[in-house]
Amino acid sequence: MHGPRMMLDADGAQGTTRGVLFVHSAPSALCPHVEWAVAGVLGGTVSASWIPQPAQSGTYRTELSWTGSTGSAARIASALRGWAHLRFEVTEDPTATSEGQRFSYTPDLGVFHAVTGQHGDIMIPEDRLKAAVVKAALGDTTLLVEIDKLLGKPWDDELETFRHAGEGAPVRWLHQVV
Numbered sequence: 001m002h003g004p005r006m007m008l009d010a011d012g013a014q015g016t017t018r019g020v021l022f023v024h025s026a027p028s029a030l031c032p033h034v035e036w037a038v039a040g041v042l043g044g045t046v047s048a049s050w051i052p053q054p055a056q057s058g059t060y061r062t063e064l065s066w067t068g069s070t071g072s073a074a075r076i077a078s079a080l081r082g083w084a085h086l087r088f089e090v091t092e093d094p095t096a097t098s099e100g101q102r103f104s105y106t107p108d109l110g111v112f113h114a115v116t117g118q119h120g121d122i123m124i125p126e127d128r129l130k131a132a133v134v135k136a137a138l139g140d141t142t143l144l145v146e147i148d149k150l151l152g153k154p155w156d157d158e159l160e161t162f163r164h165a166g167e168g169a170p171v172r173w174l175h176q177v178v
Contacts, residue, residue: 017098019065019091026085035047037080053165054165073091074113081110089159122151
């Protein structure tokens with residue numbers, strides 16, 4: 001659907017990290033808008049290689065590896081959240097001065113955010129665990145349901161079909177221009 005993508009140069013400044021944007025499904029009309037939004041966050045231009053998403057007829061997928069300043073994953077997720085018919089995940093690797101991050105988005109569930117450690121494990125803050133225990137103790141829910149939410153299980157369950165359908169997809173590298 002689109003030609004080769006241009007690579008964006010990074011400045012190599014302190015606070016630079018890497019990550020990956022997985023667009024699991026987007027209707028063809030939305031694909032250029034995704035590229036424009038990501039280019040707006042990272043600077044420069046983006047031209048992704050979109051391939052059909054076999055898990056949902058009429059949609060496309062792409063994977064873009066990026067290099068940019070810390071916090072870029074949050075800015076990408078903010079730029080893309082709320083778009084109907086779009087499913088995506090964006091990750092950011094930890095640095096010496098920042099934790100890693102993972103954002104997942106589906107139209108039905110909205111945004112899931114988790115802090116990740118150096119090996120990709122989700123790190124759950126103490127106050128969120130305490131709140132889950134209190135909700136379970138009050139009988140509003142079960143502790144298992146709350147822990148599943150803290151780990152992003154509802155998002156993983158919805159996105160799993162789209163992830164597997166994209167195995168073997170090419171990865172593109174993007175770099176932030178500062």
